[in-house]
Amino acid sequence: MSQLGTKKAEVDLPVRTKYEESRRQKTGVFFKKKVGWLFIIVSVIAITIFNFYPMVQAFLLSFQSGMGANLEYVGLDNWRRLFGDPTFIAALTNTTIYLLIQVPLMIVLALFFSVLLNDPKLKFKSFFRIAIFLPCVTSLVAYSVVFKYLFGIDGIVNQFLINFGFIPQTINFLADPFWAKVVIILAITWRWTGYNMIFYLAALQNVDKSIYEAAKIDGASSFQQFFQITVPMLKPIILFTSITSTIGTLQIFDEIVNITNGGPGNATISISQYIYNLSFEYTPDFGYASTVSYVIVILVVILSIIQFRVAGEKK
Amino acid sequence: MNSLKRIFIYTFLSVAAIVSIFPFLWMLTSITNKSVDVTQGRLLPGTHLIENLKTLFATVDIVPALINSSIIAIITTFLTLLLASLAGYGFEIHRSKGKDIIFTILLLSMMIPFAAIMIPLYRMFGSISETAPLIGIDSLGAVILPTATTAFFIFFFRQNTKMFPKDLVEAGRIDGLSEIGVFFRIYVPTMKTTYAAAAIIAFMNSWNNYLWPLVILQSPEKRTIPLLISNLGSSYSPDYGVIMSAIVIATLPTALVFFLMQKHFVAGMMGSVKG
Incomplete structure (x- = not known):
């Protein structure tokens, strides 16, 4: 009994530590990945707002016509x-x-x-x-x-x-x-x-x-x-x-x-x-x-x- | 045969060098001559330099333009270095599949012609003019924002980060630095030359930018140096001595940067293709 108990305890301890370690590592990796996104997020948002979004806007505008702000869709007329x-x-x-x-x-x-x-x-x-x-x-x-x-x-x-x-x-x-x-x-x-x-x-x-x-x-x-x-x-x-x-x-x-x-x-x-x-x-x-x-x-x-x-x- | 080839090579290179340098010589002699002498093709230094500069500062608002251009160029350069190096570091050190895909998409933005996005950008800044005049139409902020983040510099920093020893990142983590701490305490000081090269290119781009400020700036007191020079150049009765003085003053900062930091200058250009 007592022998078994000590054995159990001996086996238990490393198992739990391993489990905890892997959990900590996993959250660590997860956290690191998230931090990685923090580094790039401002640039990604800025380039989206100032490059990609205007590109889409320009594409939509190319099917519109009118003076100044009074624009309406005219299909392929511009083209x-x-x-x-x-x-x-x-x-x-x-x-x-x-x-x-x-x-x-x-x-x-x-x-x-x-x-x-x-x-x-x-x-x-x-x-x-x-x-x-x-x-x-x-x-x-x-x-x-x-x-x-x-x-x-x-x-x-x-x-x-x-x-x-x-x-x-x-x-x-x-x-x-x-x-x-x-x-x-x-x-x-x-x-x-x-x-x-x-x-x-x-x-x-x-x-x-x-x-x-x-x-x-x-x-x-x-x-x-x-x-x-x-x-x-x-x-x-x-x-x-x-x-x-x-x-x-x-x-x-x-x-x-x-x-x-x-x-x-x-x-x-x-x-x-x-x-x-x-x-x-x-x-x-x-x-x-x-x-x-x-x-x-x-x-x-x-x-x-x-x-x-x-x-x-x-x- | 061989000596003939030599003569040809030296003649060819000399002609190329003269053609390259001549406009500079002409600029430099013109600022010391009267406008009449410049039109008569005088290529010798004259004695009119002080008068030209006096007329320039008295008749042209070059000081406000220099201040505007400096503010815009300094803030743009600072923002570019900060944001692009953070992103370049993030893409390379915290590499992941998702980020690699995003990186490739960002690179595509380098192919977007500015003329294609200038109208939507103008409308975008126009729509926020009333609520946020500091970044609306006719504001220096509106000049800075779209030019401060470009995929080119993110690419540039990522390429250079490939040579950054990754052990230093681990060492920093073991020493208990946060991820942001590793970046500011270890990465930034180690990559000084990369920052110098990027700063030169970013400053020159911003200092020389013409089309976007032309679109977004309207009042004369907001004018940048390229807008001022363009305006002087299109006048009907140009005073050549004065205009050349303005051009020389505008070219001085970039020329100085080039001569003082030639190595970084070339490194900055190369950064875009290395690796």
Whole structure:
């Protein structure tokens, strides 16, 4: 009896402790999980209120029409209106032109600079690197105003071109539909090439130098090395920069407003500027403006998917 | 052949460097010259700097704009660092399946174009203007709120938290710190460089932000620096010396940050792709 009793007691004690321990651990885990939610909850709520909820609202607005706060549902009218709206078509065309010319131009330039600057034998390397990166410290509005003056009819670019005999008479860059677009593209490229270059430079430092040595021994030219080693090695970072640049250029606003204000006519207007004008410059039509804004959303999604596909296939 | 290639490379890089630097040189010489000299393409330093600055401070409300921009940028940066680091830490240290799903959904918000949410945001702040004027239309609060929490910085902090030694969290718990205590007493001091990098990017984004303040701010005395410069730039009879002075003053903070903290600056950019 007594032996059994002591045995029982001996067995009982650890059992209970184990049970309690596991219970404590369970509540501990549970508590820890809850605390984890506390860390993220404010951000989750804020992003929901200031990003996702407005996204849904904009979608609903895109089926409404009316002036200011007097909105009513009009079905697909806004979406139909898009295709017959010359300003929207101009904005879409311009934005597409910026995208197709500026993004590839900038990425190729940035890649080129980074490869040249990655050469260990190059002199004045940090000078070149800092110089090319410098435009990134300016605010978009500030450099836009500077570019507007540089390319003005009596601006310094015109004076330079005339003095060196490149052109017979001044070009009114910002009043010409073609040249105004060129100025916008040059401006964005000036501002962002160095930014992208820094990403490529960092990625190049992780590329094993011996690959290039081996390629050289095999007789590969610099161009072959560039296209067959550098580009494939940097593919993930090229994908990243081309997606961010695409999203950025699709939304271009600051430069257009401050360099040309969309002119001459609507020759440089971008989708974002048109949305702004529809909402805050003309008689406000929030419904139709939201429809136009959803075009950017759709474009961002489509282009991102295409870029991921293209990058994926080449693997 | 090889020397020809060298010459080409140095010429190419030099042209790129000159093109990159030239607008800065022009800005810097313009602030020392009369407006007439600037239009005549003078590229040498002049003696008109003091006059330009005097005219700037006398005719343009640059001081209130600098104050507004500073208030907005400092509060936005503080809120961004606090909220994004809390969330980045929470997602990585207190990892769970549910949180990973939420994290992926949050990342999607990075693809939302601002132009698409600007109208609903404007209406949202308009509807609370009367009850809460401090965060209503034409308030600095309304500029700050939507920009203070972005998925980008949460992602940034989470990526950097991957390199944070998790043993420190356990050590803190054993020492009797609460979960929040572990965060503020151990995580924050250890991650100083991450905070520095994030602070630079957040400050620059806020300082240079144009579209949202343009939409939400209306009265001239609330204007931020980019709004002021945009306004100066669109004037019909521009005084180039004065406008360039305003632009140089507006660019100084970000340029200084860049030159003093180059490493953090680049680290901040890289943070978005690391890992």
